[in-house]
Amino acid sequence: MRVTITDLDHDSYAIEQAAADAEGVELLFINGDADSATDPRVKGTDGLVVQYAKVDAAAMDYLLPELKVIGRYGVGVDTIDLDAARERGIAVVNVPDYGTQSVADHAITLALGVIRNIKELDTLARKSTMDLAPAAPIHQFVDLTFGVVGFGAIGRACAEKARGLGFTTVVTDPLIPEGTTEVDGFTVASFDEVLATSDVVSVHIPLLDSTKHLFSDETFAKMKDGAIIVNTARGGVIDTEALVRAVESGKLLGAGIDVLEVEPVPADAPITKLDRVLLSPHAAYYSEESYVLLKQRVIRNTVDVLKGRECRFTVVPPKK
Template sequence: MRIVITECDHDSFEDEHGVVDPVGAELVLTQSRTPEELVANAADADGILVQYASITAEVMDALPRLRAIGRYGVGVDSVDVAAATERGIAVCNVPDYGTEAVSDHAIAMALATARGIPRLDRGVRAGSFDLVAVRPLFQTRGRVFGVVGMGLIGTATARKAAGLGYEVIGYDVLAEPGTEFHGFPAVTLTELLERSQVVSLHTPLTDETRGMVGAEQIALMRADAILVNTSRGGVVDTPALVDALREGRIRGAAIDVHEQEPLPPDHPLTSFDSVVLTPHLAWYTEESYGELKRRTIENVVDVCSDRVPRNVVNPEVLGAPGRNATVRAVRTPTPAPAPTPAPTSGAAG
């Protein structure tokens, strides 16, 4: 069994070796910057692990032995899942590894922006010792926190926001407005945008959600609203957000995910002191980092060993003839070892 990491900026791969070494599999780390390099480096691979690389139909066709693609993260928008399914290749992710980490980060960014903490910090360092720059400030109790996408992370964020005193409302395509969904009132997206002082986004990037928060939706938001995005950069129409911030039509924004990563230093979002920016790291804690690495490679090893992986986006391929063998057994989860060293940079959401 040959497994290739196409590219990755993690600083240690002990967790991955802890999974593959006992079964005698070969693990190869590459840093492929182009599709051509990826194909050359992953020749004869049974499985690949991907952090940022785009895995297209053309890439898959050039890797005839490929049986499994493991994504370091939740989203699989960088993988052509339909093409993989047509070719009998399993696409695996780790959909629940960062629930606590991402929801913690969303809350931290919302509070930092609402309290003007980065702006105050810069003021103190420059010799200012007053609150004029951030007035008015408000307590959380009595304010409305809207969660868009009430999946695992969205629901965890809602729970934490409620614990801080926010009135929480949620929107989800699966939720009927006027009912409760995962313990919180479900409303339409329009109502959520119109009522919320914090709008926190927790949706995957799909054809339906790309640009779902655009000029029309931002125009519905309150003048004292903050937009928080820890989901995917493409969910928000960034130029429309920049226009709203420039014109003072919303209070601020907190953005961890960006349409272009890394974010260019001269990007318009960097010019606003009402905006908090982080480098796509909401997913990271010591606990989530180790879990992500172990489970990503466990999924791929399982597929290549004719076992049912814990997580697979296209399960219909598991029994398909051709490039994917019939699945026979289910893995017993491996106990989690001690946390691994922190990554130096990068994102895995």
């Protein structure tokens, strides 16, 4: 039984190797590119593990009849043709839970950094000045409302952390049944109500056709004056140019942004020039702990399917 990792931008695959060894499974790493699913070295593999490699119908046909499962590092499976996999009885698994706490931690960190204006305070301290005027306004959490858009695992974790810090916390999610006013002690509101009442809006929704540029000029206009937006979800959910306009105009106080429409962000992009915007390079998922979990679980989930065990995170179930 063989599992092949097509591509990986990590420094090592030793963790994956250990996970495969523990299962008695052969592991092959080919260090390929986006088209490596059809590399001749992959032929004959039972399980395919990909990071960025594209796996379309043609690649699946090339790897059949041996291929039984495709594992994807992380949450997104947009590089895999799910319909083609379903038609061919090929299972698809992912690892959506490895970074839940790390992403929630990062969202909170960005929010707090902007609220307390840590970026400007650091600059002032390095200039040997104790004049706080350039850093104003600075707020305390207990007087603010923290709105969570998207109440999945990460959104829930973020809401719990925000509540623990003293924020009044409100959540919204189209999957929460209409008419629900409270979930696990959190106030549930409509999307527009969250925009209008929240001092911080933290985004935790997937990028779909329906959510692309959900945050636009029109959306920002509905937000509370002087609010902050935080995005650790997907860059395309926010219209970056509209965000720049909202901050430059003073409609928004600032933003904490981990994901952008163009990555890496160009050094001369307008958003990099905004003082009260904290940027990070798509790093919310990362912690020492989540890194290990991701690498272990992508192998284990793939092997679970190959060995006929139940796999908790199955995007396309195995053929019965």
